[in-house]
Amino acid sequence: xxxxxxxxxxxxxxxxxxxxxxxxxxxxxxxxxxxxxxxxxxxxxxxxxxxxxxxxxxxxxxxxxxxxxxxxxxxxxxxxxxxxxxxxxxxxxxxxxxxxxxxxxxxxxxxxxxxxxxxxxxxxxxxxxxxxxx
Amino acid sequence: xxxxxxxxxxxxxxxxxxxxxxxxxxxxxxxxxxxxxxxxxxxxxxxxxxxxxxxxxxxxxxxxxxxxxxxxxxxxxxxxxxxxxxxxxxxxxxxxxxxxxxxxxxxxxxxxxxxxxxxxxxxxxxxxxxxxxx
DNA sequence: GTTTGTGCAAATATTTTGCACTTGA
DNA sequence: TCAAGTGCAAAATATTTGCACAAAC
Numbered sequence: 234x235x236x237x238x239x240x241x242x243x244x245x246x247x248x249x250x251x252x253x254x255x256x257x258x259x260x261x262x263x264x265x266x267x268x269x270x271x272x273x274x275x276x277x278x279x280x281x282x283x284x285x286x287x288x289x290x291x292x293x294x295x296x297x298x299x300x301x302x303x304x305x306x307x308x309x310x311x312x313x314x315x316x317x318x319x320x321x322x323x324x325x326x327x328x329x330x331x332x333x334x335x336x337x338x339x340x341x342x343x344x345x346x347x348x349x350x351x352x353x354x355x356x357x358x359x360x361x362x363x364x365x366x367x
Numbered sequence: 368x369x370x371x372x373x374x375x376x377x378x379x380x381x382x383x384x385x386x387x388x389x390x391x392x393x394x395x396x397x398x399x400x401x402x403x404x405x406x407x408x409x410x411x412x413x414x415x416x417x418x419x420x421x422x423x424x425x426x427x428x429x430x431x432x433x434x435x436x437x438x439x440x441x442x443x444x445x446x447x448x449x450x451x452x453x454x455x456x457x458x459x460x461x462x463x464x465x466x467x468x469x470x471x472x473x474x475x476x477x478x479x480x481x482x483x484x485x486x487x488x489x490x491x492x493x494x495x496x497x498x499x500x501x
Numbered sequence: 502g503t504t505t506g507t508g509c510a511a512a513t514a515t516t517t518t519g520c521a522c523t524t525g526a
Numbered sequence: 527t528c529a530a531g532t533g534c535a536a537a538a539t540a541t542t543t544g545c546a547c548a549a550a551c
Binding site for chain 4: 240241242244246247276277278279280281284285303
Binding site: 350 | 433435437453455456462464468469472473476477480481482483484485486487488489490491492493494495496499
């Protein structure tokens with residue numbers, strides 16, 4: 234009657250993805266993560282990259298956002314608290330900006346209109362100092 | 368030497384799309400707009416729906432946003448001023464909420480981090496009073 | 502009559518899924 | 527052992543594009 238010890242397994246692929254995410258501070262697409270891992274000689278499939286990222290997002294280990302172009306971009310969270318991102322649309326570099334102000338504002342607006350079960354989406358895209366200069 | 372009067376042409380299809388958008392207050396997908404027009408007996412192609420919506424967005428005649436599911440949703444703007452939306456994820460109904468607070472906040476954060484050429488994305492998804500009750 | 506719009510079919514892009522095989526605990 | 531993870535190929539989804547034809551001005 235032992236519980237089957239269900240849980241996440243420590244695989245080579247998962248470790249490689251986490252390691253890559255840890256050494257970058259940019260939002261990356263699944264494809265670009267896949268490409269880099271392949272270039273680094275890791276054997277991994279694109280499907281696995283997608284599935285692992287999905288799991289990491291569900292576990293709140295990484296942040297996702299959709300780029301204006303419609304791609305999902307992933308990055309490791311720096312803070313535990315809820316926050317938003319200021320993302321460079323050219324290089325993907327991002328600053329985390331705290332969100333209490335917007336939070337309060339959104340909650341108030343929602344209450345006013347009788348909305349429930351909110352899920353916010355606030356991402357500010359722009360050009361970072363470096364990319365904006367070029 | 369007359370200028371070729373370049374501009375948007377008043378076509379049957381364009382009129383049908385605008386009429387539909389005028390008589391609804393929900394965010395609609397291109398596909399659902401297409402389906403309804405077809406059901407109403409209008410001859411129109413999905414491609415045309417996409418292309419027309421694109422043009423209307425460019426002309427700032429309609430608002431677009433991406434649903435959490437990754438679809439583009441379209442609705443006619445009610446106000447000229449910049450604003451955000453509180454969108455029901457079930458029925459697509461939406462309230463427009465003014466954005467000066469968030470605007471100021473975003474601009475400040477951007478300035479602080481040296482970002483330029485901003486484009487905000489703030490949409491709050493939730494369940495409207497009706498859908499939340501059911 | 503010329504330019505812009507239309508619509509089909511095909512292409513693209515991103516992400517997901519079926520399924521047989523591998524691997525970690 | 528054996529449930530969980532992997533990866534290929536194929537499917538699914540949403541949107542765009544090439545091109546011949548039609549419609550607007």
